[in-house]
Amino acid sequence: MLSDILGRYLRDVEFAIRGLEGAYVERYEDEILLSNRADLRIRIRFQSGYLLELNEAIVVESGSIRHLGYRYHFQDSQNQLVFRYDNTPHFPEFKNFPHHKHLPDKVADVEEPSIFKIIEEVKLLARQPR
Numbered sequence: 365m366l367s368d369i370l371g372r373y374l375r376d377v378e379f380a381i382r383g384l385e386g387a388y389v390e391r392y393e394d395e396i397l398l399s400n401r402a403d404l405r406i407r408i409r410f411q412s413g414y415l416l417e418l419n420e421a422i423v424v425e426s427g428s429i430r431h432l433g434y435r436y437h438f439q440d441s442q443n444q445l446v447f448r449y450d451n452t453p454h455f456p457e458f459k460n461f462p463h464h465k466h467l468p469d470k471v472a473d474v475e476e477p478s479i480f481k482i483i484e485e486v487k488l489l490a491r492q493p494r
Contacts, residue, residue, distance in 0.1 A: 367400045369424045374402065380483045386411040386490065400424040404479075410490045413441020418479055436482040438489070444468065446489060449477050 374394050381389065391407035406418040421432040435450040445468050453462040458473035465472045 365399055366396060367424045369427065369429065370400055370402060370422070373422070373429050377404065377479055380480055381406065381408065384408060384483065384487065412490055414446070414490045415439050416486050418482065420479065431476065436477065436479070438486055449474065449482065451476070
């Protein structure tokens with residue numbers, strides 16, 4: 365039986381994605397591994413040519429969602445990076461290690477983002493021609 369917290373999280377993610385205008389879902393996989401563990405693999409294409417990929421490995425611990433791994437990749441219609449957040453442990457000097465954000469010209473130290481924050485950031489950017 366799926367944990368209530370995990371079930372609610374997956375429903376909230378689906379609802380947030382449905383709120384993206386001018387976009388369609390190319391891939392939506394939520395693989396339930398255990399009652400408290402799931403992997404998400406989502407690929408969203410925008411009419412403007414942007415592409416958003418959301419990947420998470422999540423687990424419910426102590427009553428909340430914890431990310432074992434994540435990658436949120438956003439690129440423009442020319443396949444150029446707009447941003448990518450991930451927690452691959454390759455910038456140990458960052459204060460918020462392993463969390464970071466790749467931009468076209470640098471890598472920034474960031475706090476762990478939520479998938480919902482990413483969706484909101486993309487809503488703003490996907491409206492802009494690039």
